[in-house]
Amino acid sequence: MNWDEFSIWGKKITEWAADYHKSVAERSVRAQTSPGAIAAQLPSSPPVGGEAMEAIMGDFERIVMPGITHWQHPRFFAYFPANAAPPSMLAEMLVTTIAAQCMLWQTSPAATEVEGVMVDWLRQALDLPEGYTGVIQDSASSATLSAVLTMRERATGFTGNREGLATKGNMRIYCSDQVHSSIDRACWVAGIGQDNLVKLPTQGPRHTIDVEALRRSIRSDRAAGHIPAGIIAITGGTGIGACDDLAPVLAVAQDEDLYTHLDAAWAGSAMICPEFHADFWDGVDGFDSIVFNPHKWLGAQFDCSVQFLRDAGPQLNTLKIEPEYLKTTGTEVTNYSEWTIPLGRRFRALKIWFLIRAYGLDGLRSRIRNHVTWAAEICEEIRAMDGFEIVTEPILSLFSFRCPGDDATQQRLVDALNDDGRIYLTQGAFNGQKVIRFQVGQFDTTRNDVMMAADVIQDVWRNLK
Ligand SMILES: *Cc1c(COP(=O)(O)O)cnc(C)c1O
Numbered sequence: 001m002n003w004d005e006f007s008i009w010g011k012k013i014t015e016w017a018a019d020y021h022k023s024v025a026e027r028s029v030r031a032q033t034s035p036g037a038i039a040a041q042l043p044s045s046p047p048v049g050g051e052a053m054e055a056i057m058g059d060f061e062r063i064v065m066p067g068i069t070h071w072q073h074p075r076f077f078a079y080f081p082a083n084a085a086p087p088s089m090l091a092e093m094l095v096t097t098i099a100a101q102c103m104l105w106q107t108s109p110a111a112t113e114v115e116g117v118m119v120d121w122l123r124q125a126l127d128l129p130e131g132y133t134g135v136i137q138d139s140a141s142s143a144t145l146s147a148v149l150t151m152r153e154r155a156t157g158f159t160g161n162r163e164g165l166a167t168k169g170n171m172r173i174y175c176s177d178q179v180h181s182s183i184d185r186a187c188w189v190a191g192i193g194q195d196n197l198v199k200l201p202t203q204g205p206r207h208t209i210d211v212e213a214l215r216r217s218i219r220s221d222r223a224a225g226h227i228p229a230g231i232i233a234i235t236g237g238t239g240i241g242a243c244d245d246l247a248p249v250l251a252v253a254q255d256e257d258l259y260t261h262l263d264a265a266w267a268g269s270a271m272i273c274p275e276f277h278a279d280f281w282d283g284v285d286g287f288d289s290i291v292f293n294p295h296k297w298l299g300a301q302f303d304c305s306v307q308f309l310r311d312a313g314p315q316l317n318t319l320k321i322e323p324e325y326l327k328t329t330g331t332e333v334t335n336y337s338e339w340t341i342p343l344g345r346r347f348r349a350l351k352i353w354f355l356i357r358a359y360g361l362d363g364l365r366s367r368i369r370n371h372v373t374w375a376a377e378i379c380e381e382i383r384a385m386d387g388f389e390i391v392t393e394p395i396l397s398l399f400s401f402r403c404p405g406d407d408a409t410q411q412r413l414v415d416a417l418n419d420d421g422r423i424y425l426t427q428g429a430f431n432g433q434k435v436i437r438f439q440v441g442q443f444d445t446t447r448n449d450v451m452m453a454a455d456v457i458q459d460v461w462r463n464l465k
Helices: 003-026 053-065 086-098 109-127 139-155 180-191 211-223 246-256 267-272 274-280 294-298 313-319 350-383 407-420 447-464
Strands: 133-137 171-176 197-200 227-234 259-263 288-294 304-307 389-395 398-403 426-430 433-439
Touching: 003 053, 053 313, 086 350, 109 133, 109 227, 109 259, 109 304, 109 350, 133 139, 139 171, 139 180, 139 259, 139 274, 139 288, 139 304, 139 313, 171 180, 171 211, 171 407, 180 197, 197 211, 211 227, 211 246, 246 259, 267 288, 267 294, 288 447, 294 304, 294 350, 350 398, 350 433, 389 426, 389 433, 407 426, 407 433
Parallel strands: 171 197, 171 227, 227 259, 259 288
Antiparallel strands: 133 304, 288 304, 389 398, 398 433, 426 433
């Protein structure tokens, strides 16, 4: 392809993109294909000669699009959102065009410097104290793994990387039973082991970790010869939105000299709204590491996860490695690849810059506020439905409910709703029971989209009974 053809197709694809987004609400939210149906339409071996772009694009529409679940659909109420506000998509196009690999300052100084400033803009937006720095990662999973590795290294006096873990004893990490599976996996990968991830019960309307149990558990582990290494708290757990009381957790960590990580992957975006701080953010100052995903609720195109660090030193001591071929002259620069596990890195900060400038914090805040308000409204509609019950009350814009019947019936309703295609919901678990999750957070969703879900649920339920 030459650049003139690129220009023609670039324009066509931008048109296609705008049309797609303008009409996405007419599509079924979840793909309606059966397993294998897409793969069966692809040739089993690669073409030897080149093909025309018309043919490739035609097959994209014919074969690929029917197998897409539409995350940018305004009635996407499943999982958590992965928003893609248009300015952030445009920034991604520029990043794709420049295609710089931004591992070191000198491999694109602008990428590093914009990243530093964007992390600081977001620090201010989330009202974290001055002094926090941070880095943009691909995912919360990677940020959490970085934090868990740091806990491990700190607990071994920074000898684990060099000596291995064979003689280090059982390092223990503490969290509530509401954490995301990425915390389990981080402990697997870091060599901590599932059995050394201590999950404590939760209590109260926000399902906060039982802090007394946390304290007791750490003390009894020490008495048993284990090595407490860190505490992971959550603001907005994935299942039902559990939020730990941050100040008491931090107090335990300080008393016990433990490293702390806060997983706010979803709910962190809502913390740009000061009115949520009293309930959800109080005590955040002092956490050693905090992750939140602008690629979820905030509107930055996937992927984009910000990890804030109170002091970058311990994580750098854990992850920094500098072979000759990566050395650069000049000592005052930041090389962000030293802060993370992957070496190569994309210029993710540009989409934050475009996003925040295009909407302003107030534009982003008003969306999140609407989502929280509308979630409360639809929750009341579902509560009023015959035989339906709200299992977990709204935390920000997430709640869960059950229809009449057993667990299998809950799953039948979820599947029937998603086969219907007008809305998309997913299931979760609470207190050993299956629940149906409902979250509001798609960037372009309207009150009508959200309230329509009540009619769809009624309708599909009536036909299921
Ligand atoms: C989505 C989510 C994660 C995982 O995020 P990735 O960026 O996909 O790794 C972790 N924790 C919570 C609370 C989440 O909601």
